[in-house]
Amino acid sequence: MAHILRRLLSFLYIVQVYVMMAVLGVIFAPFALVSPRGAVTACRLYCRWVFWSARRMLGLEFEVRGNVPDGDVLVAAKHQSFLDILLIFWTLPHAKFVMKRELLWTPFIGLYAKRLGCVPVNRGKRGAAIIKMVKDVGQEVADPGQFVIYPQGTRVAPGSHKSYKIGAAILYEELGKPCIPVATNAGLFWPKRGGMRFPGRALIEFLDPISPGCPRREFMTELEQRIETRSNELLQETGL
Numbered sequence: 001m002a003h004i005l006r007r008l009l010s011f012l013y014i015v016q017v018y019v020m021m022a023v024l025g026v027i028f029a030p031f032a033l034v035s036p037r038g039a040v041t042a043c044r045l046y047c048r049w050v051f052w053s054a055r056r057m058l059g060l061e062f063e064v065r066g067n068v069p070d071g072d073v074l075v076a077a078k079h080q081s082f083l084d085i086l087l088i089f090w091t092l093p094h095a096k097f098v099m100k101r102e103l104l105w106t107p108f109i110g111l112y113a114k115r116l117g118c119v120p121v122n123r124g125k126r127g128a129a130i131i132k133m134v135k136d137v138g139q140e141v142a143d144p145g146q147f148v149i150y151p152q153g154t155r156v157a158p159g160s161h162k163s164y165k166i167g168a169a170i171l172y173e174e175l176g177k178p179c180i181p182v183a184t185n186a187g188l189f190w191p192k193r194g195g196m197r198f199p200g201r202a203l204i205e206f207l208d209p210i211s212p213g214c215p216r217r218e219f220m221t222e223l224e225q226r227i228e229t230r231s232n233e234l235l236q237e238t239g240l
Helices: 002-034 036-058 082-091 101-105 109-116 126-140 167-175 216-237
Strands: 060-066 073-077 095-100 119-121 146-149 179-184 200-206
Touching: 002 036, 002 109, 036 060, 036 082, 036 109, 060 082, 073 082, 073 167, 073 216, 082 095, 082 179, 082 200, 095 101, 095 109, 101 109, 101 119, 146 167, 167 216, 179 216, 200 216
Parallel strands: 060 200, 073 146, 073 179, 095 119, 095 146
Antiparallel strands: 179 200
């Protein structure tokens, strides 16, 4: 009976989350088209609703650890779930995500991503994609913020491993800014696949920065070691 109730609550939670995305997307679309501030307001309201309803319906709590950057930095984050995107956006003052280009054609998400200054990448053409990414990021540098990239390029289930891609190192070199690694355990409670959502405490943790000027190979090794080690520790902390 408990499992059936958990599955029902998960289903209802998912439905209302996407309904709210559509409602806020429509209401704030005119404001988002006029000003990026309208897009930011809508997205922050959506995050607030997602977190509030998760606490009430699922028993899912949230925690942010570490020193949250507020200047111009590169944020390289572990990506396990849609939830860690929301937590990072909610926490950072001005997050601008490097995202796959296909999302631009997703209802509501595409419009708001453009207005937030997100940078789309065509993952199918690696060399051209990197050149285009660097160019697009360069155009956004005039608008201060935190560029968020997922070095593995996609969501990776907790406990699984996927190689880190060179794009994070290239952006690190081009920007000449500190890189803040971010660890998470969000995928435990909001999996990549399936309709179940689980109670617990979803965490993101901002780790110590990697200073500018680190050689590419050393940077990639350091970034992966920090993110993977700490993410695994967060999984162990929650009992996995």
